[in-house]
Amino acid sequence: MVKRQRRATLEDVAREAGVSTMTVSRVVNNTGRISEDTRRHVREVIARLDYRPSRAARALVTRQTLMIAVVVPDVTNPYFAEIIKGAEDVAWEHGYGVLLANTNESQAREAAVLNQLEETTADGLIVVSSRLPENILLPLLERWRAVVVVNRQVPPHLAAVVRSRFEYGHRSILAARYLFESGRRRIGYLRLKRPGVETPLEVFMAELAAVGGEVREEWYRTCLPSWEAGYGAAKDLLAQHPELDAIVGGNDLVGLGAMRAAIEAGRHIPADLAITGSDDILMSREVTPPLTTFTVSKYEIGTVATRLLLQRIAGDTEYHEYLFDEELVVRGTT
Amino acid sequence: MVKRQRRATLEDVAREAGVSTMTVSRVVNNTGRISEDTRRHVREVIARLDYRPSRAARALVTRQTLMIAVVVPDVTNPYFAEIIKGAEDVAWEHGYGVLLANTNESQAREAAVLNQLEETTADGLIVVSSRLPENILLPLLERWRAVVVVNRQVPPHLAAVVRSRFEYGHRSILAARYLFESGRRRIGYLRLKRPGVETPLEVFMAELAAVGGEVREEWYRTCLPSWEAGYGAAKDLLAQHPELDAIVGGNDLVGLGAMRAAIEAGRHIPADLAITGSDDILMSREVTPPLTTFTVSKYEIGTVATRLLLQRIAGDTEYHEYLFDEELVVRGTT
DNA sequence: CAGGTTAGGGTTAGCGCTAACCTGAGACCC
């Protein structure tokens, strides 16, 4: 049917239907006043010519791309995958497409991506768990009319914010305190490397010390939020500090990597060594023993962020902050 | 600096720099002949005005969007997440963005997505594990100049193909035979619901029977490729057929769901019941006992598919088929 | 030193759409 030639344009349809291009445009967009007869006729011609509007031409004149950009550190991390799914569902529902940018946990890549991306590419931007320091991130966000930032705080005029009710990294403090209260005395910490987000080590130490816990800097390691990184860091940590009786993982992947390292080191979980994570990914529930972690509605974060973004795109400039809950789920590793 | 007014256009830069718009365009695109002096001067003005080319305008005249669309059934399935990561890396490397469409394992949604998507939205399309029947899928692909199809066969003129060296679903047959050879006699099968892709049940049965295995239709269930679906199907299957001593899972998530169901049913793995999966996701390696499965280089599938797509976008019309290997990794569940 | 070549630009004409305004015919009103 379609002759794989030039695509039909508005003008082709208009000529064929014996009307002006505006009339066709109005039919396509359901705007303006068109008689039922004309509408039907135009629709029929559109179908016959297999006409589809050109996104580029539309975008040029309306200054809208009907795309939203979503920037995440790692699609393969189930935490982000769920958020993306939520975002995609809501975006799609509203006729928007999702432009996905994966930064592979690299600051350079994230900066490059955010630099490329701008308002002729997408109508709005969702940045999830940015790894960039403020002095780089904020100017990049400033270019946009509509931004939502997840898991991070930014000045109110720049973006809506979706974040945990806890301060960032505070989960680790809660986990450490919980471990201390349940009798652990030498608590290691695999701290995520997340500039501008993660609680400073000093705060972690101060807060743990505040409840009477022993704190020693050699017990802490910083690593990327991946299974491999957690495994590597824990292996090293346990080799050098076999005295540890608990490890706080920055997230589930890291905690799970630590579990593997602990098992390989011949440790018994939880008798010998307790481990915690954060995010509650499926895998954490299914390993043996299941990982103690913080639950959080990842899918919902994605949907809420996208809804906030669409509001902003629609012109709402009020500051919105959506705080989500995270709850400690105690499982087999503690 | 940027006055958050109208964005600077080529014309603004041209006026400010005292040259024609073409000259600016040439500087921006590094085409044509421009003297070093002019180039430097124009660059300086571009920087001063913070000029960025409009994607929409470019796309309109060049008929290129510099986007590729990637359609997957489920971003949260680690198998697809890895593929997406590979695709994103290669696309980004070549200056392309990735438009992600998640179909949530729904045929209707996939058809709708593919219907919306066309060449004014992206320059090429990668469809991963399409769930659509041929009579719907093929016409939708026909609209594109550049398509790559993953995990599926299509007529050579329509798309390049990236697929397993095995026929689709043949892995399940191999798994069943392996189970039979290692002494299992009552083998259940959680077959994935994947129209046009999955081996028909009759073939599975015939192939298993061919090596002497017993085949009974009540031992088989069809389910979605998710953990929940696998769990549900296995729970039901095991309740009705406690005589089973092995279950072939259509993929890892399903196999893992089956493991949970089996454990809840008081079965011992592998003594009492063997289970297999396919895809080799991280979780399969980390559960106890680790799941026997088929390995496959998911990331590489993503990179290869994208490279093939970029070739096609560049005008290569030859048929390419990339066959990847899958290898059985025997682990604790068998 | 007439006739070509090059380097370094400029000019023109759209790409396919929609915003904003205009028009013309009938209905309606007092």
Next chain:
DNA sequence: GGGTCTCAGGTTAGCGCTAACCCTAACCTG
């Protein structure tokens, strides 16, 4: 019966770029 209101559509201009062609001065070249 002249004004005006509504309906149904048309006209015009331009979004911001680039492809394709054109132009001119300087530079060879035999």
